[in-house]
């Protein structure tokens with residue numbers, strides 16, 4: 001059991017900065033999710049913990065140890081690689097059992113542990129195959145089983161469910177959550193899937209361009225985004241972000257005017273509002289009118305995207321709501337659920 | 352769909368033939384090509400196989416018919432009996448060549464694996480330069496360095512020893528082996544090695560458990576090539592040995608007598624030299640195709 005601590009960790013390749021002055025405390029037994037777009041430095045962060053990449057600056061602690069100069073073996077972590085990292089010349093059984101073999105676990109004991117790990121990820125029928133004879137999802141499960149076969153100080157999982165089909169992903173997600181509850185091993189989990197982040201995380205660290213944008217519990221990340229990036233990145237469909245200005249507390253952008261959003265006057269602001277906090281109705285019934293651009297039926301609701309001038313908004317409408325493309329509709333904001341950001345600094349404006 | 356020729360396309364603009372006619376013409380052209388290819392193949396085969404066939408025939412001829420250009424003769428094993436007799440004692444040369452070739456392979460292969468791994472995966476100063484220099488040694492003609500080697504071994508009092516032959520052959524085959532194996536290691540996905548390190552394997556364990564099995568076809572190929580090169584090596588063997596360590600190809604010289612060359616014995620020895628190499632070449636071929644397949648797995 002161990003906490004992980006990043007103290008001013010920077011990773012540079014020449015002039016390119018992959019991870020910038022990272023300060024992050026992962027508590028013992030925590031399930032921390034690193035969430036961010038592709039190329040934001042998630043894998044790099046993970047690899048530095050594992051010892052596959054040396055930080056250019058700063059210290060990484062696992063438990064009581066500074067691990068900067070430790071070999072991966074001494075760090076005692078298990079990792080699921082984004083592209084599996086399987087041993088193509090070994091059977092699934094030997095792949096899963098390799099960490100045990102290296103550590104000299106007695107044969108009989110190892111056999112039972114391999115079996116248990118394979119059962120967890122539903123791989124038992126494939127134990128005697130080579131990775132080449134498996135599908136992408138099956139390979140990913142081998143990688144997962146190989147990390148679960150022993151109990152390390154830290155689990156590192158780099159998009160471990162990204163190649164599974166939707167159904168298995170949901171099952172495995174639940175399995176991982178239960179497993180973490182059972183084993184209580186400190187885990188850093190990388191994903192670009194918000195749903196995974198929201199369901200699994202104790203805390204979510206939203207990353208962009210090598211910098212943590214916000215570190216909070218999932219519901220806080222969702223309901224109280226710290227800046228424009230987090231606001232736009234979290235939520236699906238993503239938050240409406242409209243550039244405009246404040247005039248006597250009312251928000252103005254092109255043809256839109258919404259009173260009572262904030263206070264005072266201010267130029268260059270961005271207003272954010274989630275689709276579920278926008279209501280659609282008959283023309284004239286809302287704060288302003290727009291023209292329907294597309295209508296998408298998602299099953300449990302209807303997504304209406306509408307435009308007025310250059311401004312475009314998406315709203316979650318009731319699933320019984322009906323409208324046609326090109327029709328005019330009335331829209332209103334739930335002003336209590338709007339967020340304001342500074343267009344230049346992209347930081348949240350709290351009033 | 353009609354194929355109206357695009358304006359500006361020169362070939363086929365006046366081609367009013369149906370697709371069927373065109374297909375037949377293409378087939379005909381293909382067949383003509385095949386005849387031509389076959390002819391070239393036959394020429395190559397004759398050029399390559401004729402000397403070998405000649406050698407095989409000669410080896411089984413009795414001295415009386417060696418100089419007759421006939422393929423109709425009574426085959427005899429007399430020449431083979433002869434070369435293994437006390438007089439020529441080719442058995443001793445076979446032993447010498449075997450000891451040298453096997454030692455070279457046993458020493459060169461692990462060294463080459465280590466060096467290839469380092470050049471492929473590790474970072475150290477002057478890596479590129481060193482690798483280039485190692486390859487450059489391959490372009491130095493053996494004749495150019497045989498004299499320094501001769502002087503060196505004479506000074507060390509090592510002329511006519513296995514040791515000298517092993518050293519010179521090692522210097523000859525190692526660059527080649529390193530280069531071949533490095534190519535195979537380069538093709539191994541680095542993730543497998545990283546995964547093994549996280550799973551708890553140290554550097555050597557990673558090489559043994561991951562790199563060696565995955566580069567195995569390349570290692571086998573390199574090892575067998577080393578064996579063949581050493582086995583066939585002539586120049587150094589000729590100049591660095593007298594009687595004790597004379598390797599098999601150099602043994603052929605003893606059939607050059609004042610009264611002329613004993614061709615039937617040369618041919619019989621030639622067969623002895625060739626046969627094992629022939630089998631090794633087949634093994635290489637098998638490993639090579641396996642290597643290709645393995646490369647596709649990921």
Ligand SMILES: Nc1ncnc2c1ncn2[C@@H]1O[C@H](COP(=O)(O)OP(=O)(O)O)[C@@H](O)[C@H]1O
Pocket residue numbers: 013016017018036037038039040041042043044045
């Ligand atoms: N070895 C490397 N050399 C140079 N740049 C790298 C290297 N590894 C990763 N990067 C760069 O660092 C950035 C972060 O990469 P990564 O951590 O893999 O992102 P992700 O969040 O998608 O996992 C990317 O822009 C990537 O191109």
Ligand SMILES: [Mg+2]
Pocket residue numbers: 039042043044082158
């Ligand atoms: Mg990544």
